[in-house]
Amino acid sequence: MQTNLSPEFRGTQQGATAEAILRKCVHCGFCLATCPTYQLLGNELDGPRGRIYLIKQVLEGATVTRSTQQHLDRCLTCRSCETTCPSGVDYGHLIDIGRQVIDERVARPTREKFVRWLLKVGLTSSFFGPAIKLGALLRPMLPKTLQNKVPLPSDIESGSWPTRIHARKVLLLAGCVQPSIRPNINAATARVLDAAGIQSLVAGKAGCCGAIRVHLNDRPGGLNDMRRNIDAWWPTIESNAIDAIIMNASGCGVMVKDYGAALAADASYAKKAARVSALTMDLSELLPDLVSALRTRVIASSQQLMAFHSPCTLQHGQRLLGGVERHLQSLGFKVEVTLSENHQCCGSAGTYSVLEPKIAYQLRDRKLAEIGRLKPRCIISANIGCIQHLQSGTSIPVKHWIEILDQAIV
Amino acid sequence: MPQTEAQVAAVLVACHELGVPVVARGAGTGLSGGATPHRFGVILSLARFNRVIRVDPLNCLAVVECGVRNLSISEAAAPFGLYYAPDPSSQIACTIGGNIAENSGGVHCLKYGLTLHNVLKLRGFTASGELIEFGSEALDSPGLDLLSIVVGSEGMLAVITEVTVKLIPKPPVARCLLASFADLEAAGNAVAAVIAAGIIPAGLELMDRRMTAAVESFVHAGYDLNAAAILLCESDGTCDEVEEEIGHMGAVLKSCGATRLSVSQDEAERLRFWSGRKNAFPASGRISPDYMCMDSTIPRKRMAEMLRAIEAMELKYDLRCANVFHAGDGNLHPLILFDANDPDQLRRCELFGAEILEASVHLGGTISGEHGVGLEKLNSMCVQFSPLERQQMIAVKRAFDPKEILNPGKVIPTLHRCAEYGKMTVHRGLLPFAELPRF
Numbered sequence A: 001m002q003t004n005l006s007p008e009f010r011g012t013q014q015g016a017t018a019e020a021i022l023r024k025c026v027h028c029g030f031c032l033a034t035c036p037t038y039q040l041l042g043n044e045l046d047g048p049r050g051r052i053y054l055i056k057q058v059l060e061g062a063t064v065t066r067s068t069q070q071h072l073d074r075c076l077t078c079r080s081c082e083t084t085c086p087s088g089v090d091y092g093h094l095i096d097i098g099r100q101v102i103d104e105r106v107a108r109p110t111r112e113k114f115v116r117w118l119l120k121v122g123l124t125s126s127f128f129g130p131a132i133k134l135g136a137l138l139r140p141m142l143p144k145t146l147q148n149k150v151p152l153p154s155d156i157e158s159g160s161w162p163t164r165i166h167a168r169k170v171l172l173l174a175g176c177v178q179p180s181i182r183p184n185i186n187a188a189t190a191r192v193l194d195a196a197g198i199q200s201l202v203a204g205k206a207g208c209c210g211a212i213r214v215h216l217n218d219r220p221g222g223l224n225d226m227r228r229n230i231d232a233w234w235p236t237i238e239s240n241a242i243d244a245i246i247m248n249a250s251g252c253g254v255m256v257k258d259y260g261a262a263l264a265a266d267a268s269y270a271k272k273a274a275r276v277s278a279l280t281m282d283l284s285e286l287l288p289d290l291v292s293a294l295r296t297r298v299i300a301s302s303q304q305l306m307a308f309h310s311p312c313t314l315q316h317g318q319r320l321l322g323g324v325e326r327h328l329q330s331l332g333f334k335v336e337v338t339l340s341e342n343h344q345c346c347g348s349a350g351t352y353s354v355l356e357p358k359i360a361y362q363l364r365d366r367k368l369a370e371i372g373r374l375k376p377r378c379i380i381s382a383n384i385g386c387i388q389h390l391q392s393g394t395s396i397p398v399k400h401w402i403e404i405l406d407q408a409i410v
Numbered sequence B: 001m002p003q004t005e006a007q008v009a010a011v012l013v014a015c016h017e018l019g020v021p022v023v024a025r026g027a028g029t030g031l032s033g034g035a036t037p038h039r040f041g042v043i044l045s046l047a048r049f050n051r052v053i054r055v056d057p058l059n060c061l062a063v064v065e066c067g068v069r070n071l072s073i074s075e076a077a078a079p080f081g082l083y084y085a086p087d088p089s090s091q092i093a094c095t096i097g098g099n100i101a102e103n104s105g106g107v108h109c110l111k112y113g114l115t116l117h118n119v120l121k122l123r124g125f126t127a128s129g130e131l132i133e134f135g136s137e138a139l140d141s142p143g144l145d146l147l148s149i150v151v152g153s154e155g156m157l158a159v160i161t162e163v164t165v166k167l168i169p170k171p172p173v174a175r176c177l178l179a180s181f182a183d184l185e186a187a188g189n190a191v192a193a194v195i196a197a198g199i200i201p202a203g204l205e206l207m208d209r210r211m212t213a214a215v216e217s218f219v220h221a222g223y224d225l226n227a228a229a230i231l232l233c234e235s236d237g238t239c240d241e242v243e244e245e246i247g248h249m250g251a252v253l254k255s256c257g258a259t260r261l262s263v264s265q266d267e268a269e270r271l272r273f274w275s276g277r278k279n280a281f282p283a284s285g286r287i288s289p290d291y292m293c294m295d296s297t298i299p300r301k302r303m304a305e306m307l308r309a310i311e312a313m314e315l316k317y318d319l320r321c322a323n324v325f326h327a328g329d330g331n332l333h334p335l336i337l338f339d340a341n342d343p344d345q346l347r348r349c350e351l352f353g354a355e356i357l358e359a360s361v362h363l364g365g366t367i368s369g370e371h372g373v374g375l376e377k378l379n380s381m382c383v384q385f386s387p388l389e390r391q392q393m394i395a396v397k398r399a400f401d402p403k404e405i406l407n408p409g410k411v412i413p414t415l416h417r418c419a420e421y422g423k424m425t426v427h428r429g430l431l432p433f434a435e436l437p438r439f
Helices: A013-024 A030-034 A036-041 A048-059 A066-073 A080-084 A091-105 A110-124 A128-141 A183-195 A211-215 A219-238 A250-256 A270-279 A283-297 A312-317 A323-330 A357-372 A384-391 A401-408 B005-018 B070-080 B096-102 B146-150 B184-196 B209-219 B239-255 B267-278 B280-286 B300-317 B343-362 B378-384 B387-400 B415-421
Strands: A168-172 A198-201 A245-247 A280-282 A305-308 A334-336 A378-381 A398-400 B022-025 B042-045 B052-056 B061-065 B119-125 B131-135 B159-166 B173-181 B203-208 B229-237 B260-263 B290-293 B320-325 B334-338
Touching (some): A013 A048, A036 A357, A048 A066, A048 A091, A066 A091, A080 A091, A110 A128, A168 A183, A168 A219, A183 A283, A211 A219, A211 A250, A219 A270, A250 A280, A270 A280, A323 A401, A378 A384, A398 A401, B005 B119, B005 B159, B022 B159, B052 B070, B061 B070, B070 B096, B096 B159, B119 B146, B131 B146, B173 B239, B184 B203, B184 B229, B184 B239, B203 B209, B203 B267, B209 B267, B209 B280, B209 B320, B229 B239, B229 B267, B239 B260, B267 B280, B280 B320, B290 B343, B300 B320, B300 B343, B334 B343, B343 B378
Parallel strands (some): A168 A198, A168 A245, A245 A280, A305 A334, A305 A378, A378 A398
Antiparallel strands (some): B052 B061, B061 B159, B119 B159, B173 B229, B173 B260, B203 B320, B290 B334
């Protein structure tokens, strides 16, 4: 589409990136069909094309209002529009720029500022773990909205961490909230990899991947998270001890795979960041190896139907579609995906379920209704956010697929 | 953004009383600017009318609200082995209401007809907010056939809220034949030859090399990128019918100089062959920042002549053009590639487009195949229709909407516009269009 950036953005790096993305859009509207918020609200300003126009207008010098900010806030950043877009518009990066520019110009109400600050600091702090443990104990006394976010005491049991040493090693990102909410996911990952002859290393100083701060528009803070993780991993990477950095939360994976692009302008980190991104894999990308190594050791229950919910960060963000189901099926598991709307977001979307609860819960219930039609005994997914969010709306157990594989190994 | 018919009626009553223009809007995927907002008007977004009311497999019909997406109808009908035939390339997103407004076609309309041929009944509101129904659940209804006037009226006659469409049984087998040609002209002639051989394929599409190159990187359909043009020919029906027709088509295409033929081996491959065609327009965003999509028709037998003319225009206007046609029904979609940030390219592009439309009329065709006239082809209406014909169109519009509040300024050019558009060269003292009033 035609662009005419205002002098303020013309010639800046931000402006140039945004313009290159905007120029690819031919405003065909195909994205409306798969955008969760447009499907719910029916307002073009709450669909990708409308938001692209809003961002374009801001970059062309239009007045920015609180309403512009809210339309952009309502985007889940699920990037479903990107896999639908025939002209290859890089919407994810454009909305990051749009949000940043708008936040610099429109002040948020105090309460909202506080909630966003609390999420940013709270979720990534060292107090989060103890707070969750306390919350789990007090869960029955908490109001419903908080209960949804706090795990059951049984969820925070993890089992043992393998101690064997293998020649093949990978780095595993433990994540920020995952070790506190569902510690078993990391432990199960390490156990399954161990069974397949792969040793998992966790760098103690690595923490949040940066996505929480980036998506709450604290880009400098997010970049610092990334630098800290790179520093934590670098000695291991440099010594060629590992052949991959493994992500078992697809939300983190999509962020770490983007480190190279995010830090491209940082002379002292650009090269390292690119290397980190190139080494990063979603856990499911190891499945071909796991399947061949574990085929004889897995006893899968072919009776128990499991529904797989593919997180947006896996199918749209990382463009990894079908791998989990296919490989689990090849091991004898009975796994199915929803007959329709498999591409749709469950509403979790990182901190979105806290910031935009109304839409988040509508999407959750819509997703659970679709899943319910399969009548599964268990729901499996690949991202802690989705797992926790879906679990808050159903009594069917929601697990990470690696936990299922872990249980089936004899 | 109304959610109920009562709200639609209320909006229309108020606007009618105040004389405020109303532009009805679906998903906004149209290609002629039909849903472009009016400067002093309101947009009546019908996106929330998105429920499938009922599917009636016994009578092979579905009743849906106007904002239901085209593809959703076929999805809702699929459990009964039925589908809705017209399939515009934007079917993933476009709404049935928009399809009614534009009388949309699609790759399968050669065999199964346009929207008009697949709609039984419409329910909606007049400009003054009165409930009105057109057609019936039977194939014909008493009185004048007003359904045919409303379908394709581009939102100028009524606002439609509920649509009853025909569903047809899904053919048990469908296969797609890809044929490569070393030059465009041979491909054009092959299209005419297939139809002349008495075959009505379920779809017969042409894409040139520039177009296949653009889409291949998105869909990986396996198109022959060395071919100057490819034809996609579909056959559907029972297993035997399809096999015989594919064989027959293959023989005709070979005799017309096809250099390579490949037939889809399964449903996944067939869908992949088509996905390139369906994504062709927007995929042009990968090879050019902007494109203008033309939509004209010509008699099939003149396809090759038209392709030659377009090639000459590319040189004349120094712009590239990618071609993707509903070749079987002679409906052309040349995509003129340009950069809108360069004002001269935009100017040349518009002239290029107008010349394609003029050439189409000259070859015995029309200025619009299925995208409607909207804003885009207002000027070209004067090439196609005489002042008297246009006056009659205005009379029809006024019969439905005397205050002219529904989508004003679209489709039918007013007299002064034609006079403005025409270059005023006074030759030997003779004023062109002397009969037109001047301002």
